[in-house]
Amino acid sequence: MIKIYGSFVSRATRNLWILEELGVEYEHVSLDWGKQENRSSEYLKINPAGKVPTLVDGDATLSESLGINLYLAQKYGAGGLWPDDDAGRARCIQWSFWSGAELEPLAYGRIREFLFKKEPDRDQALIADLAERTGPMLDLMAGTLAETDYLSGQGFTVADLNAAGVIEYLERSGFDLSGWPGVAEWYTRTYGRSANQKIQKQRAPIAADMMKRLRE
Numbered sequence: 001m002i003k004i005y006g007s008f009v010s011r012a013t014r015n016l017w018i019l020e021e022l023g024v025e026y027e028h029v030s031l032d033w034g035k036q037e038n039r040s041s042e043y044l045k046i047n048p049a050g051k052v053p054t055l056v057d058g059d060a061t062l063s064e065s066l067g068i069n070l071y072l073a074q075k076y077g078a079g080g081l082w083p084d085d086d087a088g089r090a091r092c093i094q095w096s097f098w099s100g101a102e103l104e105p106l107a108y109g110r111i112r113e114f115l116f117k118k119e120p121d122r123d124q125a126l127i128a129d130l131a132e133r134t135g136p137m138l139d140l141m142a143g144t145l146a147e148t149d150y151l152s153g154q155g156f157t158v159a160d161l162n163a164a165g166v167i168e169y170l171e172r173s174g175f176d177l178s179g180w181p182g183v184a185e186w187y188t189r190t191y192g193r194s195a196n197q198k199i200q201k202q203r204a205p206i207a208a209d210m211m212k213r214l215r216e
């Protein structure tokens with residue numbers, strides 16, 4: 001059976017979400033990075049980088065949350081989360097790379113300030129700089145979403161799931177999306193899917209507990 005390593009307060013939620021969308025059976029091995037469980041010698045044998053998430057599916061052992069989702073979509077979501085046509089699949093890859101390489105450094109930089117620091121310790125100049133650089137990214141998404149309901153142009157696919165999994169960091173850190181109504185509406189529609197809500201419900205109490213420990 002597929003195994004996903006990583007707690008609900010980690011990028012593993014992106015993989016748990018897609019598995020729920022795909023209706024594939026899986027086992028969730030919840031490793032708490034706040035307690036360094038991802039650094040145990042046992043886990044380092046599976047993922048020498050010591051990061052979560054990791055997926056194990058038969059012979060495939062993979063890291064990188066967005067790459068894991070591309071794999072799962074391709075293997076289990078043909079014609080749905082993974083479009084049938086070459087151009088649709090290419091756009092899924094394009095938006096996934098864009099999400100990880102272009103958007104995530106900005107969104108993660110921002111959430112680090114809000115998550116790991118108390119208000120007086122936050123670097124306001126950095127927050128302002130990240131916000132300024134995030135604007136053009138959202139303009140780009142808005143341009144695509146003005147023409148099509150979902151990013152790949154093929155209905156809801158792994159492209160949307162991966163991008164929404166990164167935009168989540170903006171939303172959780174209070175970034176105001178109202179200047180990009182098309183993106184905000186797409187995000188609500190995408191992130192609000194029942195498969196994700198199932199994961200988010202399980203995440204909420206664990207996240208609250210972890211935040212309390214981080215702030216102590």
Ligand SMILES: N[C@@H](CCC(=O)N[C@@H](CS)C(=O)NCC(=O)O)C(=O)O
Pocket residue numbers: 009010011012033038050051052053063064065066
């Ligand atoms: N680009 C990687 C990032 C993985 C990553 O940094 N994971 C964090 C948790 S979300 C982690 O393992 N942190 C604990 C550590 O680095 O010790 C991905 O998308 O999977």
